Amino acid sequence: MTPQEAKQKLIESGVTAAEYARRNGFKYTQVIAVLNGTxxxxxxxxxxxxxxxxxKQGEAT
Incomplete structure (x- = not known):
């Protein structure tokens, strides 16, 4: 999956990047950086x- 596809998946599920970050215990700025590919x-x-x-494949340690 590409970052653009991940963005689209969030949009389709009605979840903002900020909400996704809060739900999963991530920093919003980091989520945005990964979604933007920076x-x-x-x-x-x-x-x-x-x-x-x-x-990415792997374990989220």
Whole structure:
């Protein structure tokens, strides 16, 4: 899945990025960075966000 597809999925489910961040215990700015593709989600919280959004495979540790 691409970041654009993840954005579309959130839109279709009626969830804002801020709401998604709150529900999942993530920082809003990090969620936006991953969704915009400015953060590739290689390490730390960004990686956990990318896995949770389905952008990457792996474990969200």
């Amino acid at each position: 953060n590739k989600g290689r390490y730390g919280e960004a990686h956990r966000i990318a896995v949770a959004l389905g952008l």
